Amino acid sequence: MIANPNEIPIADNHIHVDPVNGDGPVKIAKLFYNAGGRVMIIPNKPSWSINDNFNFKEAIDLGIRNVEEINQNTSVKAFPICGVHPAEYSKLLKNGKSFEEAYKLMKKALDYSAYLVNENKAIAIGEIGRPHYEISEEELKYQNLIMKYGMELAKDVHCPVQLHTETATEDEFREFALLADEVGLKREKVIKHFSGAYITEDENFGLTPSVIANKELIKKAINKGNIFLMETDFLDDKTRPGAVLGPKTVPKRTLDFIRKGIFSQEDAFQIHEKNVFKVYDIEI
Numbered sequence: 001m002i003a004n005p006n007e008i009p010i011a012d013n014h015i016h017v018d019p020v021n022g023d024g025p026v027k028i029a030k031l032f033y034n035a036g037g038r039v040m041i042i043p044n045k046p047s048w049s050i051n052d053n054f055n056f057k058e059a060i061d062l063g064i065r066n067v068e069e070i071n072q073n074t075s076v077k078a079f080p081i082c083g084v085h086p087a088e089y090s091k092l093l094k095n096g097k098s099f100e101e102a103y104k105l106m107k108k109a110l111d112y113s114a115y116l117v118n119e120n121k122a123i124a125i126g127e128i129g130r131p132h133y134e135i136s137e138e139e140l141k142y143q144n145l146i147m148k149y150g151m152e153l154a155k156d157v158h159c160p161v162q163l164h165t166e167t168a169t170e171d172e173f174r175e176f177a178l179l180a181d182e183v184g185l186k187r188e189k190v191i192k193h194f195s196g197a198y199i200t201e202d203e204n205f206g207l208t209p210s211v212i213a214n215k216e217l218i219k220k221a222i223n224k225g226n227i228f229l230m231e232t233d234f235l236d237d238k239t240r241p242g243a244v245l246g247p248k249t250v251p252k253r254t255l256d257f258i259r260k261g262i263f264s265q266e267d268a269f270q271i272h273e274k275n276v277f278k279v280y281d282i283e284i
Helices: 025-034 056-073 086-094 099-118 137-157 170-183 215-222 249-259 265-280
Strands: 039-043 077-082 124-129 161-164 190-195 208-212 229-231
Touching: 025 056, 039 056, 039 124, 039 265, 056 077, 056 099, 077 099, 086 099, 086 137, 099 124, 099 137, 124 137, 124 190, 137 161, 137 170, 170 190, 190 229, 208 215, 215 249, 229 249, 229 265, 249 265
Parallel strands: 039 077, 077 124, 124 161, 161 190, 190 208, 208 229
Antiparallel strands: none
16 A cells, blocks of 8 residues: 555656647646646757747747746646757758758757756756657768767766657667767766666666656566656647647556555655656755
């Protein structure tokens, strides 16, 4: 039995809120809280969700304001992460920018993200990485340069990065771990967003997996250990209902697994409190 489920600071490590296309920060946070959730790690949405002119600063600033609104008007503790989605680079190319021009714009957005972290207005850089769809070899080269630059900035401002990439196997985890070593960023500070159940160090090479809260994936993960985060990647977009997992999923899954004996309470505290603190260095 759960002695007091309200004491477990259940955290969704990657959940979006969108006041333009969705229900917005306060409504989503209240749904999350009423299901048992307490902590939301929120990356800004891409610029195309709010404007047509690639105004990355506007998108990042909106993400910060959304978190402030949650913290002021709900009982959820929300924390912003900021960055520029790799699909933004693809869109810049499709809109006529050269590889180098688009690269400079992405770097500028990441510089601003690092500035916000350094000013204690955000806790991580992300989501960054490379697309989950097929791209040319030339674009891949630049996407990797952007990902490396984001890691370098994270090392400089002492924060984690959240990676959005193609579906990652052990080979990709090894690749990202070696890239972190190259720039001097601790491997555990590299969070693989939308991860599979790559929980052991011989699978994830010391990176932090943020496992999508699918029932079978989380069962598979907890059977290997409890050093992982949980997420939904909820989009908050009324044009894409059910595209990923709903905002109640992480708290409902956690509490259900405790009741069924799949998680111990110690597992829940490890995943939602100790792992979050270790990766982000935040008190929750």
